[in-house]
Amino acid sequence: DDVSAETLAIVNELKSLEGPLLPILHRLQEEFGFVPEASLPLIARELNLSRAEVHGVVTFYHEFRNHPAGKHTLRICRAEACQSMGGRELAEHACKVLDLDWHETTPDGKITLEPVYCLGLCSVAPSAQLDGELHGRLDRDELSALIKEARA
Ligand code: FES
Numbered sequence: 267d268d269v270s271a272e273t274l275a276i277v278n279e280l281k282s283l284e285g286p287l288l289p290i291l292h293r294l295q296e297e298f299g300f301v302p303e304a305s306l307p308l309i310a311r312e313l314n315l316s317r318a319e320v321h322g323v324v325t326f327y328h329e330f331r332n333h334p335a336g337k338h339t340l341r342i343c344r345a346e347a348c349q350s351m352g353g354r355e356l357a358e359h360a361c362k363v364l365d366l367d368w369h370e371t372t373p374d375g376k377i378t379l380e381p382v383y384c385l386g387l388c389s390v391a392p393s394a395q396l397d398g399e400l401h402g403r404l405d406r407d408e409l410s411a412l413i414k415e416a417r418a
Contacts, residue, residue, distance in 0.1 A: 273305040336378035347388035
């Protein structure tokens with residue numbers, strides 16, 4: 267099938283690299299938007315690793331997802347400047363309103379919640395990004411409004 271063929275093509279292209287596993291996983295995620303579960307046994311076989319090893323790496327690095335991301339991605343800045351300006355409360359608020367933990371997607375597939383470490387908006391902290399749009403000086407109400415917009 268497509269996933270197997272694409273996985274093997276990527277593995278073959280990258281397996282001569284030193285430490286090929288991460289580049290392979292990144293490429294898969296670029297290709298599919300996530301790392302398909304079905305790719306893992308193939309990667310393990312081709313790289314002579316156990317499935318547990320491959321699985322361990324995928325789950326260790328949070329940037330890899332095993333299902334497609336939501337339609338919208340909400341990134342809340344969790345770096346220093348934002349944290350000190352109410353970013354922590356904002357992050358808690360987002361998790362609560364969406365009923366999600368970081369890297370998770372709402373069951374309707376609408377919104378994925380991701381942490382981000384500085385959006386370059388420290389002077390207007392706390393900040394967040396909804397898809398391509400940046401937002402500074404956010405408070406809970408404004409964040410709720412953004413979430414509502416993304417859910418619509
Ligand atoms: Fe949040 Fe820089 S620390 S934008």
